[in-house]
Amino acid sequence: MSTATAVLSPRLTAATTGRVLRQLRHDHRTIAMMVLLPSLLLGLLYLLWRDVPAPPGQPGVFDRVGLTMLGVFPFVVMFLVTSIAMLRERTSGTLERLLTTPLSRLDLLLGYGAAFGLAAAVQAVVTVTVATTLYDLDVAGSLWLVVLIAVVDAVLGVALGLLASAFARSEFQAVQFMPVVVLPQFFLCGLLVPREQMAGWLQAVSDVLPLTYAVEALQEVGRSAAETGTMWTDVGVVAGAAVLALALAAATLRRRTS
Amino acid sequence: MTDAVTVTDLVVDRGRRRVLPGLSCTVPAGRVTGLLGPSGSGKTTLMRALVGVQQVRSGTVTVLGEPAGSPGLRSRVGYVTQAPSVYPDLTVRENARHFAALYGRGARAADDALEAVGLTGAAGQLVADLSGGQRGRASLACALVGEPELLVLDEPTVGLDPVLRVELWERFHALAAAGTTLVVSSHVMDEAGRCDRLLLLRQGRLLADSTPAQLRADSGTDDLEESFLRLVRAQQEVDASGQGREHRREERARSGASRGSEQVSRA
Numbered sequence: 001m002s003t004a005t006a007v008l009s010p011r012l013t014a015a016t017t018g019r020v021l022r023q024l025r026h027d028h029r030t031i032a033m034m035v036l037l038p039s040l041l042l043g044l045l046y047l048l049w050r051d052v053p054a055p056p057g058q059p060g061v062f063d064r065v066g067l068t069m070l071g072v073f074p075f076v077v078m079f080l081v082t083s084i085a086m087l088r089e090r091t092s093g094t095l096e097r098l099l100t101t102p103l104s105r106l107d108l109l110l111g112y113g114a115a116f117g118l119a120a121a122v123q124a125v126v127t128v129t130v131a132t133t134l135y136d137l138d139v140a141g142s143l144w145l146v147v148l149i150a151v152v153d154a155v156l157g158v159a160l161g162l163l164a165s166a167f168a169r170s171e172f173q174a175v176q177f178m179p180v181v182v183l184p185q186f187f188l189c190g191l192l193v194p195r196e197q198m199a200g201w202l203q204a205v206s207d208v209l210p211l212t213y214a215v216e217a218l219q220e221v222g223r224s225a226a227e228t229g230t231m232w233t234d235v236g237v238v239a240g241a242a243v244l245a246l247a248l249a250a251a252t253l254r255r256r257t258s
Numbered sequence: 259m260t261d262a263v264t265v266t267d268l269v270v271d272r273g274r275r276r277v278l279p280g281l282s283c284t285v286p287a288g289r290v291t292g293l294l295g296p297s298g299s300g301k302t303t304l305m306r307a308l309v310g311v312q313q314v315r316s317g318t319v320t321v322l323g324e325p326a327g328s329p330g331l332r333s334r335v336g337y338v339t340q341a342p343s344v345y346p347d348l349t350v351r352e353n354a355r356h357f358a359a360l361y362g363r364g365a366r367a368a369d370d371a372l373e374a375v376g377l378t379g380a381a382g383q384l385v386a387d388l389s390g391g392q393r394g395r396a397s398l399a400c401a402l403v404g405e406p407e408l409l410v411l412d413e414p415t416v417g418l419d420p421v422l423r424v425e426l427w428e429r430f431h432a433l434a435a436a437g438t439t440l441v442v443s444s445h446v447m448d449e450a451g452r453c454d455r456l457l458l459l460r461q462g463r464l465l466a467d468s469t470p471a472q473l474r475a476d477s478g479t480d481d482l483e484e485s486f487l488r489l490v491r492a493q494q495e496v497d498a499s500g501q502g503r504e505h506r507r508e509e510r511a512r513s514g515a516s517r518g519s520e521q522v523s524r525a
Contacts, residue, residue, distance in 0.1 A: 011359075015359035019352070022348055023345060023348055026348065026384065092341075092346075093342075094343045096311055097339065097343045097400075100309045100310070100311060101332055101361060102332045102333045102360060102361065102362070103360050255310065255327065256312060256313045256314075257311065257312075258271070258313045
């Protein structure tokens with residue numbers, strides 16, 4: 001009868017994933033925003049740069065920026081959604097209750113990661129389809145790699161969101177972690193200023209920020225038809241950062257509280 | 259009769275306040291034990307210690323033969339917090355099925371638990387759309403679904419109409435008859451009479467460990483609320499005279515009188 005709680009149980013992880021997706025299913029507006037907003041925003045960028053001539057011999061600005069935004073959107077959206085969702089678990093008492101059940105902390109966190117990773121996959125497929133058909137986004141490599149990188153970025157967003165929620169006491173605080181976590185990564189990822197042109201110390205900071213690698217991976221897929229080693233290394237770095245953030249988030253989940 | 263829970267010299271601080279200053283008590287197996295006392299007396303803190311989510315300063319809590327909060331206990335102990343802790347954005351049935359899955363049970367167990375709390379008719383509704391009482395019962399169903407050996411319920415009948423309250427108490431006794439140990443907190447003294455055993459707490463101290471019948475006999479009144487008040491007053495007199503001795507001996511009589519009148523709190 002008494003079964004000791006395993007560190008990780010695929011069954012309980014899946015139960016958590018199913019539960020989070022069911023919560024999402026009841027929230028139609030959130031689903032609509034998750035699926036459509038990136039495409040609409042990308043459309044705005046498309047219109048913004050449509051009539052700006054590209055420098056000779058270089059890809060258009062939209063091809064360069066639009067593609068990397070496919071990695072930035074899921075990262076930002078999933079970070080926000082997850083940090084709020086986890087904060088609600090903490091404040092509503094459901095987290096405390098979950099921790100009295102056989103569910104392990106890792107089951108809970110991986111369950112969240114899988115649920116929002118799946119949501120991100122749907123988002124990415126829609127956005128990539130819209131971008132390449134309606135907005136003529138030019139990608140040299142496989143579109144499935146773009147989707148894969150978008151999903152890995154989303155999981156990184158989930159992991160950092162889970163971690164950030166531990167430091168937020170209120171929803172007001174939680175949403176303000178978004179600019180703290182996201183904007184520096186966005187400024188320094190090489191999109192606004194090429195990394196080679198940054199001051200040395202800024203480049204060093206950029207080197208340890210995971211979004212830098214996500215953006216580089218997408219740029220590799222954008223310009224090379226064949227899969228490059230750099231791209232796979234970048235994907236590995238982003239995935240590793242996500243695992244590290246999940247481990248730290250697990251450490252912040254305490255069964256016993258005062 | 260064996261004990262399902264043994265608490266020994268439990269000391270718990272919350273913030274800078276000492277909530278439990280060294281509590282010892284036992285909970286008999288297969289019975290409904292009522293945890294009664296005014297708000298702030300440490301009932302919730304004790305319950306959190308039983309289910310292993312409370313940081314404790316010292317002392318031991320043994321539940322079903324294992325230290326409270328042990329991994330092995332998580333499928334054997336059910337906990338219902340005072341505020342309903344269910345997902346408002348899921349239906350009642352989805353909530354029950356989720357917790358059923360966590361305890362390794364199927365959809366059938368979830369449906370049974372909903373029936374037990376009288377929520378079968380509302381199974382398809384979102385918890386957010388339920389009344390406060392229904393929400394509380396949904397939360398209870400999510401603990402019943404695991405068929406735990408020890409069920410810890412923090413004020414489960416708050417906001418329920420009298421008919422439902424009676425039904426739930428019948429359910430508690432049916433569970434106890436089947437071997438489940440229940441710890442039920444309440445600050446309503448008319449519920450005390452429904453318990454097999456009573457633990458009366460005040461300011462983190464055990465004022466009485468008794469049965470309703472014994473309590474009535476000891477205090478010489480049929481009214482349990484009155485019995486409790488008499489116990490409180492007697493305790494206050496002991497406290498007051500003790501303090502007077504420790505501090506200013508000459509002021510003993512006066513301080514005793516004033517403390518006594520200030521601190522008579524209704525249960």
